[in-house]
Amino acid sequence: MRMIPPEFIVKIDDTCIKCKRCVNECSFGALKFENDRVVADHEKCVACHRCTAFCPTYAIKVEKFPMSFKDNALWGQDILKGLWKQAESGAKILTGAGNDKPYPIFWDRMVLDACQVTNPSIDPLREPMELRTYIGKKPDKLEFWQDKKGDIKLTTVMEPQIKLETPIIFAGMSYGAVSLNVQLILAKAARELGTIMNTGEGGLPQELADYKDNIVVQCASGRFGVDLSYLNSCAAVEIKIGQGAKPGIGGHLPGEKVTEEISRTRRIPSGTDAISPAPHHDIYSIEDLRQLIYALKEATRYKKPIGVKIAAVHNVAAIASGVVRAGADILTIDGFRGGTGASPQVIRDHVGIPIELALARVDEQLRKEGIRHMASIIASGGIRQSADVLKAIALGADAVAIGTAALISMGCHLCQKCHTGLCAWGIATQKPELVKRLKVEEGVRRLVNMIKAWNLEIKEILGALGVNSIESLRGSRERLRGVDLDEVYLDVLGIKPAGR
Amino acid sequence: MFKRHESKDISGCAVVGIMNEKGKTMRGDVITNAIAVMHERSNGLGGGFAAYGIYPEFKDYYAFHIMFEDEGVKDEVETFLQDNMVLVKSEAIPVRKKMSLMNTPILWRYFLEVPKSKIPSGFSEEDFVVSVVMRINIRFNGAFVFSSGKNMGIFKGLGYPEDVSRFFRLEEYEGYLWTAHGRFPTNTPGWWGGAHPFGLLDWAVVHNGEISSYGINKRYLEMFGYECTLMTDTEVIVYMLDLLLRKHNLPQDIALTALAPPFWKEIDEMDKNKKEAMTALRMVYGSALLNGPFSIIISSSNSMIGMTDRIMLRPMVVARKQDTVYMSSEESAIREVCQDPDEVWSPQGGEPVYARLEEKA
Structure with missing residues (x-):
């Protein structure tokens, strides 16, 4: 039967x-x-x-x-x-990729503005259109010193920053969850595009060492592969507290997936289970987080921004404020539609909140407290297209991180079987015969193309909005309107309804 | 009738500024003649003037020009002023009684002193005056402070600028620095406070344009305690200057550059020190960038600065005749009052042009 x-x-x-x-x-x-x-x-x-x-x-x-x-x-x-x-x-039922349940998608209920008559739109083909973005802690003001000749010199000492040529970065996806070829594609594409990729929590494969200026390494609860050289082989270090697809739980890479290579990268014996505990066992409170942030700053001699990634949960705004005050230079908020290599379905589909609402609340809270400049905000978890990027930036994000969209450019068809390790496209698998299906150069070409296309679309919309620089849209919620949203959601998003 | 705008105020405009760098005064009809030439750039829904050097006998006192909707709110504000400052003189702003402009409010001026005892610790005298102005504008419905600087004043109302000038009898005032504004709003405001110039302390701004980055400029200012209640770009510009120059103490050049900074492409080519300074400026003051079309004339007791947005989407012409500097949306306005200037030019987009009062020897 x-x-x-x-x-x-x-x-x-x-x-x-x-x-x-x-x-x-x-x-x-x-x-x-x-x-x-x-x-x-x-x-x-x-x-x-x-x-x-x-x-x-x-x-x-x-x-x-x-x-x-x-x-x-x-x-x-x-x-x-x-x-x-x-x-x-x-x-319990295991699944992969992101939440597929029919929750409202707030991106699709927000529309952007454009100029007509009273202010001119700008043609991005003829005028400069700037997407450059710096990620890291900023001072609240600058000080300058003017010499007798009138030359000006900056006297404020700036905190370390990461320069991005597009406000789109690649989300953390670990070696183990994805194949080495995926990480190679992300690293090469990041270098070509002037952005960064994130190793996830699985350590840094040697093959990526050349790309360290475009890599963010993660320090997660399993501390896989973390040592001094790891922390200094990167543009920034990220403490992963949570993931949008599975807030509040850890991870488990079964022993059969811990191959020789993964064992070397994660610094654990091959064939043993790789367990990421649910919490960091040295972080049971916000003051513990501060200690780890500063331990990492010490280890990196204050030369690299230290980020903290949290899942979007109910009290995200207050938590974010605490994280920023604890010293994080970059705050990544991962919404409940974010992808995963493996997660219990009940968690993926029922825990956490949409990134749109979380982002809006966090940006507003940090502004209210006058600490918005103290950390850059990265929004992730369900960013599907350039329009979503623009809307996230208008809500207040400094940049967005994409994971699933990047994998789709490489061939992912979203069958959601990442957890089986049988990925036919060579993406979420460690089987050599499957991994080799994903051609690195071809993958780089496709991913770079996709982001270049998004960049063009973003410039097109900035031009229509009459601004020639991405920072003039950043946090400018006046350029967003809500459609089919009730007053409560408009209030949470901090936007007006269309027509007003 | 006196409703403030609830949605973003959108308007096109004409601007003029005239300054004598030696401090020689001129009558208000000079600038009136200049702005009147650009009649077609306004539509009768707002005109105004800022004048410097007009109250020499009261030059040590803060001159508040305030509009009131009715006597009731005037009484309340006066009580508030007396509680916080020392009232030296109070009088109606003289107007031509026979002229009637739409929705004319009660227009009054006060000369005030700040008692040292009232200033909270950690506050400067100017911080205190700003807080008084903000409190009046926000707390007292129906009252609005036009200007709050020393030896200067703002005169504005609903009408073409030349009518507003006649209404306020500006030909009777003598000043060394005048700016003027004619509005072309595309919505229909009926509120005098919405006319330009907009001023705070001795800063006044006349502005032509619509700032496409208004939303973030406003939210940025709110982080520093400014409350933008008028929904106008000009208000945002004044507060931004107050923040950058007075609160953050940036050098004037740098503050203006923050409003219309060079492109990254240009910054990348700069020498080390300048590159470092400009990169940091754009990183830290990205939310202060005024993006979209504008040409502005910023005036204070000792300077007049003209500037356009970084790709010059609104016009600005500058001229000089001996010690007098002219700035205008159109050259025609300058030629009307100065037939034979020594030089006339259009500044580059984002490049500030200065006129400065010479230090008295």
Whole structure:
């Protein structure tokens, strides 16, 4: 008996030329060659579309399994399937990628302004249009010294900053969760684009050493790979407190995924489980966080900004204020739509709040307290397109971090099976035969292209807004209006409704 | 009728400034003739003037020009002023009674002194005067302070600038520095406080343009305790200058550069010290950048500064005849009052032009 129906059905029509390419490509074992034809095991298909991408005759169609349930607004199919799975296994349900539930997407309920008549729009093809952004702690004011000739010299000592040529950075994705090739692509693309990537918590593979000026290394609760040379092989260090996809819980990389290479990078024996505890066991309070921030500043001789990444949770504004006062130079807020290599589904889908609301509240709170300059804000967790970047910046972000979107540029089809380690696109896997499918140079080309396209779109919109520099949109909520939002949400977002 | 704007105030404009650097005074009809030439740049919904050197006999006292909606609020404000400052003289601002302008409020001027005992510790006298002005503007509905500097005053109202000048009998005043403004608002305000110039202490700004970065400029100022209640760009510019020059004590050049800084491309080519200074300036004062079209004339007791946005989306012409410097939206206004200037030029976008009062020997 089969209690759970398959999610997809794979149809192979008679245009199949029996080249078997699809069979080789399917890393989930859903396709076999038997009796001189390709046979599908529908239950194993995850709709990653690897087979269809390689079928020379378009003979393969992946469709939703057509099975109707009796309509029930309360007991949806997903719920039923989850219950059957748990009844079978007795385990919590694991999943990958980001929250896919139909929560409201506030990006899509905000619209941007444009100039008409009273102030001119600017043509980005003819006029300079500046995206350069510096990330790090700023003083609240500057001091200068003017010599007798009238030459001016800055006397304020500036804190370390990271120069970005685009307000888009790459989110933390660890070696282990993603393949080495993914990290190489992110590092090379970051260098080419003048931005930064983040190693996640899995240590720094040697292959990335050359790219250290474009790398942020993480110091997470597992402290994998953290030593003095690690902390100084980067542009900045980030303390990871939480992740949008799984706030409040740690991580678990099973021993079978801890290969020789990963063992070397994480500095743990190969074949042992890599456990990231839920909290940092030396941070049980905000004052403990301050100690770690300053320990890292000492270790890096105050030459690198120290960031703190937190998940967007209910009291995010107050927490953010504490983190900034504890000394963080960069504050990353990860919304509940952020991706993950593996997370219990119940956490991914039900814990945390949307980044739009969290970002708006944090920026407002820091301004109210007069400490907004003390840290740069990075917003992440569900940034899908250039429009989202612009809206995040208008709400107050200094920059945004993208993870899923970057992986999509490399070929990810969002089948959400990252936790299985079987990624057919060579992204979320450590299997050498799968990893090599992801060609580094091709990946760099695609990712760089995508960000360049976003940059062009951002410049286009800045021009329409009549400003020629990204800082003139940053925090300028006057240029946003809400559509289909009630007064409470407008208030939380700090924007006016369209028409007013 | 006296409602302040609830949405962003949008307007186009004409601006003129005339300054004699030796401090020689001229009558108010000179600048009136200049601004009147640019009649077509305003639409009768706002005109105003700032004049310096007009109260020599009271030059040591803060001169407050205040508008009131009714006698009731005037009484309340006067009580408040007497509680906080020493009232030296109080009188109606003389006007041509036969002229009627739309929504004319009660217009009064006060000469005031700050008692040392009233200044909280850590505050300068000027901080204290600013706080008094802010409190009047915010707390007293129906009252608004036009100007609050020494030996200067702002005269403004609803009408074409030449009508406002006649209404206030400006031909009877003598000043060494005058600025004027004619408005072309695209909404329909009926409030005198919304006319320009806008002033704080002895700073006054006349401004033509619409700042596209208004939203962030305003939020930035709010971080430092400024409350922008007027929804006008000009208010934001005045507070920004007050913040950069008075509170942050930036050199004048640097403060103005923060409002219209060079592009990164230019900064990257600068020598080390300058590059470092400009990079830090843009990092720290990015929210002070006034982005979008503007040409402004900023005046104070000892200087007049003209500047446009960094890509010069609004016009500005400057001329000099001996000791007198002219700045205007259009050259025609300058030629009207000075047929034969020694030099006439258009400054570069973002480049400030200065006229400075010579130190008296």
